[in-house]
Amino acid sequence: MQNIRRTLPALPHLNVFDAAARHMSFTLAGQELGVTQAAVSYSIRMLERDLGVSLFTRNGRNIVLTEVGERFARDISLGLAHLRQSVLSIRKTGAARMVTLSVSSAFATFWLMPRLNAFRERFPEIDLQVRSTDRDVDLALEDMSLGVRYGSGILPSYSRADLADEIIYPVCSPAYAAKLPRAPEKCGARDVARAALIHLDEPFRVCPIWADWLHAQGHVPKADLPMLRLNDYVLVIQAALEGQGIAMGWQHLVEPLVQRGALVRVTPHVWATGVVYSVVWAGPLSKDAGKVRDWLLEAQHGAPLPTGRL
Known part of the structure; x- marks a missing residue:
């Protein structure tokens, strides 16, 4: 039995030849494959040397497939298409x-x-x-x-x-809660607005902000509230755990932390947004x-x- 490595040229060279034959350009083939024009030219030379035939004729910057090159291009295109389909099928089987x-x-x-x-x-x-x-x-x-x-x-x-359901209430660490002027069960929206607030600057979607929560509680701040702004909710909650201030707590996310005592609800007031x-x-x-x-x-x-x- 013949050694298949000696029978078949290197697959990367075949892939380069397929791209060059489709584009009729070493430069465009290189752009498709993410390599330089020189790398494409080198692969074609290695392939021609391996096969012992010329696949392209060169005329300045232009290339044209030889008769053998045209036949080989058709066969390689069909072979690579079957190979890609087989790989895709196997991957889908695994992904299933x-x-x-x-x-x-x-x-x-x-x-x-x-x-x-x-x-x-x-x-x-x-x-x-x-x-x-x-x-x-x-x-x-x-x-x-x-x-x-x-x-x-x-x-x-x-x-x-x-x-x-989207239900939001303010949360903070027990250490920060101890610094509040009133016990959490007695705090209202005005008390929350006067505290150090941690804000989620959501970069990818529209979501409720502190002004929305305060308005829902009937409190309209007289001015923009100073706050720590973070663009990742994981960081927002970590800041609250570290005692940096009060964060907006989405109930389905923070309830385990509240139940464990890592966070406490700052006020009994909640906001069901309807989302x-x-x-x-x-x-x-x-x-x-x-x-x-x-x-x-x-x-x-x-x-x-x-x-x-x-």
Whole structure:
């Protein structure tokens, strides 16, 4: 049996030849492949030397396929197309066994991580890939199984199951709460407005801000409130944990921290915005993806919150 390594030229050279034959340009082939024109020229020379024939004729900066080159280009194009299709098919087979979940960094940190051990104990057979992003990426375009979205992030084409109402209340560390002029159960919106506020400068979507929460409580500040501004909710909550001031607490995210005593509610007043967070999906779900969706809903609505460390 002949050694296949001696029979076939190097695959990278074949890939370069395919690009050069399609573009009829070493420069454009290099741009497609992300290499220099000189690198393309070198690969073509190595391929021609390996085959013992000329694949192109050169006329200054112009190139033309020889008769042998034309035949070889057709065969290579067909062969590479079959190879790409085979690779894609295998990757899809592997991906079919994986469930991808798109969530924000805050949801991943404060909601998912405390519950993940319980999920893995219950579904050890599911290969779950969590993709943390604060952008509302298109699930279909990114080939993701499920996502957690709200507001404008829920596209009309998505199927959805409601996960949690958006309920917001101020939170701070116990140490900072001890510095407040009144006990948390007696604090009102005016007390909150006079405190050191930590603000989320959300970079990718419209979300409630401190002025919205205060207005919902019937308090209109006379001037812009000085505050610490952070563009990541994980940082906002970390700042609150470190005693930097009062943060807006999204209930479905901060409740475990409140139950553990790491954070305290600054006031009994809450704001239900009317917005809903939902589990969404863009197409038919695999059996495992359906299990993940159902678990997300059950963990939010039915199962008790964990008390261990994050």
